[in-house]
Amino acid sequence: MTAQQDIKADTWTVAGRTFTSRLIVGTGKYKSFEDNAAAVAASGAEIVTVAVRRVNIADPKQPMLTDFIDPKIITYLPNTAGCFTGEEAIRTLRLAREAGGWTLVKLEVLGEAKTLYPDMVETLRATEILAKEGFEPMVYCADDPIAARRLEDMGAVAIMPLGAPIGSGLGLQNLVTIRLIVEGAKVPVLVDAGVGTASDAAEAMELGCDGVLMNTAIAEAKDPVLMARAMKAAVEAGRMAYLAGRMQKRLYADPSSPLAGII
Amino acid sequence: MFNDAQQSLEIRVNGEQRRVRHGLSIAQMLGELGLDPLRVAVERNLEVVPRASLAEVPVEDGDTYEVVHFVGGG
Numbered sequence: 461m462t463a464q465q466d467i468k469a470d471t472w473t474v475a476g477r478t479f480t481s482r483l484i485v486g487t488g489k490y491k492s493f494e495d496n497a498a499a500v501a502a503s504g505a506e507i508v509t510v511a512v513r514r515v516n517i518a519d520p521k522q523p524m525l526t527d528f529i530d531p532k533i534i535t536y537l538p539n540t541a542g543c544f545t546g547e548e549a550i551r552t553l554r555l556a557r558e559a560g561g562w563t564l565v566k567l568e569v570l571g572e573a574k575t576l577y578p579d580m581v582e583t584l585r586a587t588e589i590l591a592k593e594g595f596e597p598m599v600y601c602a603d604d605p606i607a608a609r610r611l612e613d614m615g616a617v618a619i620m621p622l623g624a625p626i627g628s629g630l631g632l633q634n635l636v637t638i639r640l641i642v643e644g645a646k647v648p649v650l651v652d653a654g655v656g657t658a659s660d661a662a663e664a665m666e667l668g669c670d671g672v673l674m675n676t677a678i679a680e681a682k683d684p685v686l687m688a689r690a691m692k693a694a695v696e697a698g699r700m701a702y703l704a705g706r707m708q709k710r711l712y713a714d715p716s717s718p719l720a721g722i723i
Numbered sequence: 724m725f726n727d728a729q730q731s732l733e734i735r736v737n738g739e740q741r742r743v744r745h746g747l748s749i750a751q752m753l754g755e756l757g758l759d760p761l762r763v764a765v766e767r768n769l770e771v772v773p774r775a776s777l778a779e780v781p782v783e784d785g786d787t788y789e790v791v792h793f794v795g796g797g
Contacts, residue, residue, distance in 0.1 A: 486797030496795060511796025512764075514737040514789065520757035525793055541796050554771045555791050559764035626797070675797030 470699065472670045474648050475564055475596035475617040477535070481506045482665065483695045484537065484650065486675025490684070493528040499678050500529055502688035507535045509566055509673065511542070512556045531560065537598065539566040544579070546586035553595060564617070565590070568600035576626040576653075580607050584614055591615025600652050603637040605644050612647055619645050620673060623664060624654030627676045631660040635667060642668040658687075658694035665698025666706070732784040743782060750777040753790065763792050 471478045485505040490496035500508055508529060516522055538556030540549035546569055553565045569586055571579035580602050590597045591614060598618035599611050608619045621641055624630035632638060632654060642649045648670035655661050655674040664672045672695055681687035730745045736756065743752050749772060750760045765772045766789040772780055 487795035488797040490795060493795075509797055510793040512791050513794045513796075515758060515763055515792050517737050517739060517741075517756050517758070517790065524762065525795055526762065531793075536793060538793065539796055551766075551769075555764040555766055555789070556793075558771050558774060559792060 472648055479506045482671035482699060483691055484509065484671060484673040485678060487525060488675050489679035493523060495684060497528040499684040499688040502685045504692045507537050509537045509539045512538055512552050536560055536562065537564060537566050540568050544570050546582040549586050550589055553590060563594055564596045567597040578602050584610055587611055587616050588614040603634045605637060605640040608641045609644060612645065616647065618648045618650060620650045620652035622653040623651045626653040628654060629656030629677055630654055631656050632663055639667050658690040661691050661694040662698035665695055666701050668702050732782060734782060735787045737790055747782045748778050749780050749782060752782045758790060763790050765790055
């Protein structure tokens with residue numbers, strides 16, 4: 461089998477749905493719907509996260525996201541961004557399920573505005589309730605391997621630890637704990653939040669993550685479409701490097717040219 | 724807009740007070756607000772109303788509605 465065929469066959473599956481792209485992109489912070497749609501297309505993403513918000517009844521004919529990114533082609537993953545309690549998150553996702561008919565959702569229950577760190581007690585509680593109601597929650601969580609296991613027990617269909625605070629672009633600050641979560645998980649693991657540039661995405665994939673979710677790194681790049689292409693390439697490169705199996709690190713040099721036959 | 728105040732109901736939609744005609748279904752009420760019932764999700768008095776029953780459930784005086792849709796988010 462050629463490398464190309466290998467990569468083509470390299471899909472991942474979450475809650476029974478199979479995807480080729482391992483890059484999930486957010487749809488927030490774009491200057492226009494057109495820019496957003498162009499970046500999504502360039503990223504190759506098959507899943508986008510979306511928020512659930514009040515319709516502006518003062519101006520009901522405003523253009524909508526669905527006019528620009530077709531939910532029949534791109535899977536919408538409704539999120540609970542901005543929710544600080546399990547109840548708020550569950551209420552939001554019940555509405556999301558009605559708006560789109562989707563049970564695959566992204567749960568995030570935030571602990572505080574400054575760090576947007578997840579409140580894991582509320583997150584675990586909400587995961588359990590959502591799973592019992594028939595939702596398939598992909599869960600934004602702390603980089604805690606034990607909490608990740610608990611989430612899986614509660615019915616999380618994907619574990620999505622942060623690599624750094626949401627929107628910070630600091631890159632993965634927690635390579636060891638992400639790796640431990642990957643090793644312990646039976647469901648897909650995606651780094652959600654913290655990616656700032658392409659090498660961060662590649663690094664997540666090299667650790668063995670099933671995918672990467674990002675928004676700000678693309679939306680706030682000077683050229684979002686070019687950054688979306690870079691992220692697509694980085695996720696693919698990181699995945700291939702992971703599959704290829706990297707060389708062992710050595711403390712000292714090891715010549716690449718033969719020592720025999722030196723003149 | 725409504726001649727007979729007796730025939731209009733006071734409701735709250737997305738935090739705003741609105742008066743609507745008596746005898747409307749939720750789907751008709753959304754239509755009067757200029758919204759497509761197929762593109763939104765509706766919560767009535769904190770209970771999600773399934774899309775399939777929007778045309779059947781009548782709007783009642785004092786109802787509180789949240790009407791939401793998908794917007795860009797991370």
